[in-house]
């Protein structure tokens with residue numbers, strides 16, 4: 001492979017310099033080579049760069065066009081632009097020291113005039129991606145198909161009222177699965193881009209849900225037939241772009257998968273901003289997935305609580321991330337998943353350097369949260385408090401309730417003859433919040 005030119009001149013590989021450094025382009029908490037429990041921080045955190053934001057984001061919003069102009073975007077042949085863009089992307093992945101990246105099919109290669117031409121473009125760029133992966137060691141965390149941008153998907157993909165669109169989406173996902181397998185992708189994500197509805201006046205909700213399930217079953221069957229071993233992930237989101245998305249949140253996703261017999265094939269890719277749009281905390285969504293053994297991966301970002309849409313910002317809220325990390329570590333980690341920065345620069349942040357500041361902040365916040373969560377779990381104070389709070393279920397009639405060896409009659413008799421009135425006990429929330437604060441502020 002020929003040596004490509006430098007796309008981020010003047011920006012060196014980001015070094016770990018510790019919390020006291022004045023260097024804004026250094027890590028304060030994320031030392032990728034630091035070994036903790038026999039694994040490096042890079043291996044623990046499995047950070048990933050989202051191709052669509054970092055390399056296709058322009059800053060466009062509903063009120064105006066893009067503001068972010070990258071030098072590698074100039075050129076008339078879209079396939080050679082895609083190739084150079086990918087060179088720039090891998091230079092960034094290396095300099096920011098992210099071991100993984102994620103893409104939609106249409107992020108990395110342009111849409112052609114026909115499906116056959118789109119597939120040809122994708123093949124050419126996937127070959128280039130493989131060369132760059134081999135040369136740099138950067139790996140593919142997950143692939144996915146963009147089934148929401150093209151006008152053909154105006155009313156959804158697998159939930160489109162037109163079976164022709166369903167067929168087209170099936171063909172697109174078939175190809176995306178092949179490319180993901182070819183590039184060693186460790187997961188494959190289904191975010192239901194427009195799988196929802198705007199109005200029930202024109203929608204058959206039951207048929208659309210049946211079609212979505214049929215689509216996912218076909219994807220499972222096809223992945224099996226080509227020997228793709230990656231984990232399938234559902235990424236819930238309650239709304240946007242549609243008024244009501246079918247994969248509203250983790251709980252409704254679990255119900256959907258179980259209803260259609262898909263639960264053994266899927267886990268969840270939980271996005272912070274999607275959680276808050278659904279009226280949940282990030283930690284809540286993680287706990288619900290973990291409770292079902294379906295915690296898969298994280299789309300690491302944040303919303304703005306004063307804005308009602310998916311602002312996809314970089315998350316530097318260490319308190320929120322520490323709580324999330326506690327739940328993730330308690331669940332045994334993310335397995336083949338990772339922390340993918342599905343986050344974008346603000347429209348006025350137009351310099352290439354801004355891309356570095358953004359990811360450094362996100363990575364440092366997660367790394368610090370990881371360390372704090374480990375300390376909190378090692379001390380076990382919260383675990384002990386919670387264990388004691390439920391201790392009445394560990395023996396006697398409490399144990400019989402948990403193991404379903406008692407019933408209403410026996411419990412009534414117990415209350416009438418022995419137990420009488422229960423004694424209320426404090427939940428001690430304020431004490432626990434102060435305890436958390438003591439960890440966050442240098443206990």
Ligand code: XUL
Pocket residue numbers: 052104144189191235237271299310342
């Ligand atoms: C949209 C979103 C997507 C998915 C992948 O809100 O999060 O970028 O992560 O399709």
Ligand code: CO
Pocket residue numbers: 191235271299342
């Ligand atoms: Co996402």
